[in-house]
Amino acid sequence: MTRQALTAETVLDAALTRFAARGYHGTALSEIAAALDVRTPSLYNHMRSKHDLLLTIVERTVHGVLDDFHAAVDGRTDPLERLHHAVLVYAHRHATHRREALVVNRDTSSLEEPHRTTMQDLRREHEHALRAIITDGVRQGRFDVGSPALASFAIREMCVSTARWFSDDGPLTAEQVAREYTEFALTIVGVGRYASS
Known part of the structure; x- marks a missing residue:
């Protein structure tokens, strides 16, 4: 299975799914990164902050x-x-x-x-x-x-x-x-x- 390309939109979509399920405060950036199969620092190439x-x-x-x-x-x-x-x-x-x-x-x-x-x-x-x-x-x-x-x-x-x-x-x-x-x-x-x- 090919990993989805990491873009600002894919990061946003992953965050949206996790915020909806767990709430903003209940979601760690590491969970968003894990959902995208990347390391947390990689997210900062596509966003400024949670x-x-x-x-x-x-x-x-x-x-x-x-x-x-x-x-x-x-x-x-x-x-x-x-x-x-x-x-x-x-x-x-x-x-x-x-x-x-x-x-x-x-x-x-x-x-x-x-x-x-x-x-x-x-x-x-x-x-x-x-x-x-x-x-x-x-x-x-x-x-x-x-x-x-x-x-x-x-x-x-x-x-x-x-x-x-x-x-x-x-x-x-x-x-x-x-x-x-x-x-x-x-x-x-x-x-x-x-x-x-």
Whole structure:
């Protein structure tokens, strides 16, 4: 069996797998090196530090979530349509990027400043944008929910949980789970099923 070429991406991928399984603080660089069948000093040709690996994972993931969100909702004006598409991509991402989701949701607080605050602010940007859609829907009479903040929290937590239980070998595909969760989200805000065009 030929050993995989050692690159910045292979080091990052190995770190991602181990951070997801054991946590950032529970993973030693020597374990990442062992997974790649190299000595630990060899890693430094492709990374600056273990913290740098975590920062790269969190940055890519948080920006990916925001990019998904804007691609899904920008140009749409109807709150119901915006919420449908926002939840669809968020749930799907957590089913298809499970390692990243586990690391970001557990280990962002391990980042050093100012990176921790920057990443937390970007995560809140997504949180507030989703809440704003629900608030707008309530204002327009499209949604019937007493607390947009609580509804937003429930929807996000539901989607985030997918990373903990979803399996590619399970009875449902990532697309099916995302669509079901989207319907659950619409029930949370007090509307029926979404008839997509």
